Amino acid sequence: MTINRRNFLISGAAAAVTAGSFARSGLAQEKNRTRLILLGTKGGPRVGEAGRSNPSTLLLINDVPYLVDCGYGASKQLLTLGVALNRLRYIFITHHHSDHNLEVGPLVYNAWITGLPIKIDVFGPVGLQRMERAFFAYEKFDIDTRIVDEGREDPRKLVTIHEFSQPGLVMRNDAVKITSRRVRHPPITQSYAYRFDAKDRSVVISGDTAYAPELAQFARGADVLVHEVMYLPGVEALLKRLPNAKRLREHLMAAHTLPEDVGRIAAQAGVKTLVLSHFVPGDDATITDEQWAEGVRKHFDGRIIVGRDLLEI
Ligand SMILES: [Zn+2]
Ligand SMILES: [Zn+2]
Numbered sequence: 001m002t003i004n005r006r007n008f009l010i011s012g013a014a015a016a017v018t019a020g021s022f023a024r025s026g027l028a029q030e031k032n033r034t035r036l037i038l039l040g041t042k043g044g045p046r047v048g049e050a051g052r053s054n055p056s057t058l059l060l061i062n063d064v065p066y067l068v069d070c071g072y073g074a075s076k077q078l079l080t081l082g083v084a085l086n087r088l089r090y091i092f093i094t095h096h097h098s099d100h101n102l103e104v105g106p107l108v109y110n111a112w113i114t115g116l117p118i119k120i121d122v123f124g125p126v127g128l129q130r131m132e133r134a135f136f137a138y139e140k141f142d143i144d145t146r147i148v149d150e151g152r153e154d155p156r157k158l159v160t161i162h163e164f165s166q167p168g169l170v171m172r173n174d175a176v177k178i179t180s181r182r183v184r185h186p187p188i189t190q191s192y193a194y195r196f197d198a199k200d201r202s203v204v205i206s207g208d209t210a211y212a213p214e215l216a217q218f219a220r221g222a223d224v225l226v227h228e229v230m231y232l233p234g235v236e237a238l239l240k241r242l243p244n245a246k247r248l249r250e251h252l253m254a255a256h257t258l259p260e261d262v263g264r265i266a267a268q269a270g271v272k273t274l275v276l277s278h279f280v281p282g283d284d285a286t287i288t289d290e291q292w293a294e295g296v297r298k299h300f301d302g303r304i305i306v307g308r309d310l311l312e313i
Contacts, residue, residue, distance in 0.1 A: 031063040034176075034201040036224060038275070039067075039077035041307045042282030043208070043228060043256070045099045052282045053077050053309050054099045057205055057226060061175050061198050066090045068194055068205050070103040075110045081310060086114040092170070092178070093124030094207030095191035096131075104128075105135025112155040113146075123162045123170050123178075125190035132161050165190060175199070181218040183209035185255050193218060204271075208278065210254060211261040216268035224313060225271040228278035229296075230256040231287055238281045256280055259295030266300040274300060277307040 036059055042052030054071025058078070065088055067074070078085060088111045093101050104122065111118050122128060136143065136156050146152050164170070170178040176198045185191035185208045193215055195204045204219040206227040219225045235252055239245040257265070259276075266274040276292055289306040296304055305313055 033062075034196070034198040034203070035060040036201075036203055036226070036275075036313045037081060038226075038277055038307045038309060038311050038313070039081070040071050040073055041277045041279055041309055042071075043099065043230070043278040043280040044282060045097070045102070046283070047072055048283040051285070051309070052279065054102070055278050056103075057277065058083070059196055059198075059203060061196070064089050064175070066092065066176070066178075066196065067107075068092045069094055069100040069207075070107050071099045072102045074103045075107050077309065084114065085111045086116045086118055088118065088120055090171070091120065091122045091124075092194055093122070093128060094194065094205070095125060095185060095188050096127050097188065097208065100208070101131065105132065105138070108132075108155065108159055109135075109139060109143075112152070112158065118155075118158050119160075120158060121160050121162060121171070123164070125192060126163050126165045127190070128163050129161045132159065167192060170194065179218075181215065183207055183215055184212045185209050188255075195219065195222065204269075206257075206278075208255065209257060211257050211265070213265070213268060216265045219265070219269035219271055222269065222271050224273045224275060225266055225269055226275040226277050226307075227262050227265060228257060228280070229259055229262050229276045229292060230280040231292060232258060233291075234281045234284045234287045238284065252280065259292065260298055263296035263299030266296070266302060271302060273303045273305060273313065275305045275307050275313055279307075 039056040039058050040053035042048040042054055053073040055069045056071050056074040056077060057068045059066040065083055075085060108120055147154055167180045167182045170180050176196055179195045180192040183191050183193050191207055193205060193207045195218060202222040203224045204222045206215060208228055209215060230252060239249055292306050293304050
């Protein structure tokens with residue numbers, strides 16, 4: 001069988017730019033469907049130098065934002081997309097590595113300071129409550145000053161934290177059912193994937209994970225699987241420059257998924273579309289989209305999308 005690569009691979013900076021402008025102009029028009037937009041696609045805590053922002057993924061379901069992870073830059077990426085921060089309603093954290101949660105507090109703050117009353121529900125593994133309290137303590141002087149001086153509401157009353165330590169139903173409303181499944185991200189045990197079942201579309205977001213067949217089961221039949229990916233030659237090149245290379249290599253190998261295994265998971269799950277995101281390394285511009293995808297394609301013959309910031313799927 002001859003496979004026309006273009007049918008399986010949507011890639012390139014042009015696609016991302018087009019998607020970004022489309023997303024901006026399309027926001028008002030497409031209120032009644034589920035839209036998926038990658039805000040940040042660079043794995044790891046370092047702030048990227050080569051165009052990828054830290055992890056964050058947005059679903060707009062009936063025009064209501066559901067944000068999965070808040071790496072550094074999430075506020076800015078939402079604004080670039082044209083989503084006003086005071087529209088923020090639901091945030092989901094996959095695990096407590098900082099590339100996934102660094103901006104939770106600042107994002108809630110930014111939503112509050114944007115000006116209109118907000119109600120934000122934040123869901124995630126244990127530790128979230130402590131983190132939110134610590135953030136409000138960190139900005140206590142500013143917040144207390146603005147409440148008195150500018151007549152603002154108390155943001156601490158507008159945010160509800162929902163912690164969990166077991167997988168299962170996370171939340172459900174008329175538009176969507178959201179469930180979680182634990183994944184493999186040692187040494188962290190509280191690391192989760194999320195599944196969004198909306199009326200028109202089902203989307204699974206892997207979070208950070210090593211090869212995990214139970215994730216394939218969780219994603220069974222979904223329309224879209226957004227999966228993290230690690231490219232070994234790129235990692236080896238990166239490690240050459242680091243003093244803690246041996247230790248870091250061990251962590252990366254135990255905690256993330258190589259392209260071939262991402263392909264296996266997508267094939268086992270039987271998803272229609274696989275989106276690669278959370279790239280490790282995420283700021284090596286010499287790695288081509290084809291290099292990211294070729295290992296995946298050995299095992300998965302569905303549609304493969306090599307993610308870019310602000311790309312809509
Ligand atoms: Zn990560
Ligand atoms: Zn992680």
